[in-house]
Amino acid sequence: MSRHLPFEVIGRADAELPLVMTCEHAASDLPEWSAQNEDQAFLGDHWGWDPGAAELTRALWDEIGGVAVLSRFSRLVCDPNRDPSDPTFIVEKIEDHALSWNQGLDDQERERRRVHYHEPYHGAIDQVLKARMAQKRPPRLLSIHSFTPVYRGEHRSVEIGVLFDDHEPQADALLEALSATGLRVLPNEPYSGYAGLIHAARRHGRQHGLVYLELEIRQDLIATADQITKLSRLIGPAIAEYARGSETVENKSPR
Ligand SMILES: [Zn+2]
Structure with missing residues (x-):
């Protein structure tokens, strides 16, 4: 195993904004393997x-702050989400x-990949959350993903x-704030959060x-970089507002 760290943390656990963003599918890296030519198309595309x-996660962090944890390996090594x-x-x-x-x-x-990639990534999120909870400043979690058009x-x-x-109430509020920017925003699209597909956010939120x-x-x-800057400015305020809700609303979710 190389010294390649399977995660990156941006920001500090005592950040002013009570927000922890995670990005499970941030990278297409294969830290220990070299892909063959025929693999490249999949690795570089939304599959990888x-x-x-x-x-976008970095741009949002620049814009509004909080903490962000990003993966540094392809989901085709093993999927952090x-x-x-x-089975997937x-x-x-x-x-x-x-x-x-x-x-x-x-x-x-399979177990080695879980131990060397999946767990260190989730362990990094846990560290941030533990530090935050120790300061009695519970954040809200937001997992950032992208989907193919x-x-x-x-x-x-x-x-x-x-x-x-x-x-659902917090999702509705965020949805409303995002829709106010003129974007077409829908609940549980293009996949449903009920289908077990928001593993990372759910795991840490529930814990x-x-x-x-x-x-x-x-x-x-x-x-493009330009689009990313513009979108982060457009949706940043709605996300900051979502995060600040943690300071006024009791955050108890069922175990
Ligand atoms: Zn994703």
Whole structure:
């Protein structure tokens, strides 16, 4: 195992804004493997990471503050936004293409990836949250993702999705504030938070009793540096307002 750290933390746990952003699909890196030519198309596309999501997370952090934790490995090593027991935790094949570094994996290698990638990433989020809770300044959690504008031939008209399961009132409030910017924002689109797809936010939210949501941004809105700067300015205030709700509302979620 190289010294490659599987996560990056931006900001400090005592940040003024009570917000912890996480970005599970921030990178397309394969820290220990070299992909073959035929793998590259998948690794560089939405299968391998969420294009634009890391840059947007950084831009939002510049704009409003808080803390951000980003992954530094492709979801095709193992997916930080899935429970390790999920069949899609490590994907062997995409659309009939067998990913070269994921062939013939035994339980030991699956476990090694969990220990060397998945757990350190989640451990970094836990560290930030523990420090924050020790200061008695509970934050709100927001997981930042991006989705492809065309999926299996179908164009998606939603521009931002607010994904939730436990925290519908907070999701509604954020949705309303984001919609006021003129963007097309929908609840639980293009996927539902009820489908077990917001693993990271849910895991940490439930463990620490915090409100958690996931934001899905359509990739063509964050394809250039200029777009990312503009979007972070446009939606930053709504996210800051969501975070500040943690100071006025009791944050008890069911275990
Ligand atoms: Zn994602």
